[in-house]
Amino acid sequence: MTGVPADRPTVTGQDASRPWVTCLFAVTDTPVPDGVLAVTPGHDGGGPLRILEAGPLRLVVQDVPVAAFGEEALARRLDRPDELERCARAHHRAVETAAREGAAVPLPMATLYLDDHNAVRAVTAREAPLRTLLDRLRDRSEWAVKVYCAGPARTSGAASGVAGDGGPADGRSYLSRVSTRRRTEREARETALARAHAVDRELRRYAVAATRHRPQSEQLTGRSVPQLLNAAYLVDDGRRADFLEAVRRPALADGTAVEITLSGPWIPYSFARLDEVACDAREEVRA
Structure with a gap:
């Protein structure tokens, strides 16, 4: 800071x-x-x-x-x-x-x-x-929102070389299953990441400023799924109820499996930067 x-x-x-x-x-x-x-x-x-x-x-x-x-x-x-x-x-x-x-x-x-x-x-x-x-x-607080994939980030069945029915896999079918599973996992992650971005866009409507931090590693979060969004929002204390309701609303609204965690209110450390005073126009996300 x-x-x-x-x-x-x-x-x-x-x-x-x-x-x-x-x-x-x-x-x-x-x-x-x-x-x-x-x-x-x-x-x-x-x-x-x-x-x-x-x-x-x-x-x-x-x-x-x-x-x-x-x-x-x-x-x-x-x-x-x-x-x-x-x-x-x-x-x-x-x-x-x-x-x-x-x-x-x-x-x-x-x-x-x-x-x-x-x-x-x-x-x-x-x-x-x-x-x-x-x-x-003044009269504003920081709220931290993190979005995770709600399910396992990866599976190991295909990578193990074992067929789905428990029998041995021939080389061609094994490679096909690996390719299919990787594609499915990639598409699921992309869909979840798009959902995390949508959550961020929605929450910015209720904040006067927002910032994204680098997503934390699984080692830091203690979770076996990736963190898709690590964001902080500066919220008018008078709009706290609206912001909290907005956090609860989008979690699984479109069927995408994501998990949203919220913490706060915090002292607005993320927004107490003198170098940002001159660029408020880029930071402000007024509703």
Whole structure:
């Protein structure tokens, strides 16, 4: 995700004496109560979450130790899955705290500045696009929709060289069955993929923006069938019921065996991109 670039701290030279750097989690234009921030855990070893004022914008930040968040130390930590997960959870908690109060732009994890002044200066320089993005996200949520083939993606009978009736197969009939089965599987997949695209087109009618992510592998999904669509939709909270009804409607409407899964509402990470503010016309899919 693209956000405000970070001034990466180091632990050498003049920065070696600086014990703390400023970690920026999110930008909002809505007040966040101090009491709420005080009870929200940030990164381990850091100070309490707090707000920095940057004109009309508010930055959710935390003082974190250079010893753990200097460039080299952080790179080593994020190479460890347990540390990566711990940092990601802390980042999300802080973003979620801001988002509960109003529109918030989540920044990339480990967006670090040498001090508060540098953080405020970087955000102030991008005030206009950040305010546009906040307006875009206000009173809207992200919903994730994934579409899968509903049945097995492949069969193994033909490939095994065994005839359909259990008897041995001669070479010509075996090749014919393999060819037929491959063609049938290909046609079924193409039909299911077309159905997934149709689902996407329908859901875009109820969203203000949508994006497709790369389909996840079967190893990641834990399913033995391919994922045909991995999409996210930015939906007005006022149209939530319409969107949810639309998700339920098209699943097997034309007899195509596809399975649709829905999750959300989420913080709109997929749409909190400064580089997309300038190309809203391509992203907007207004009904």
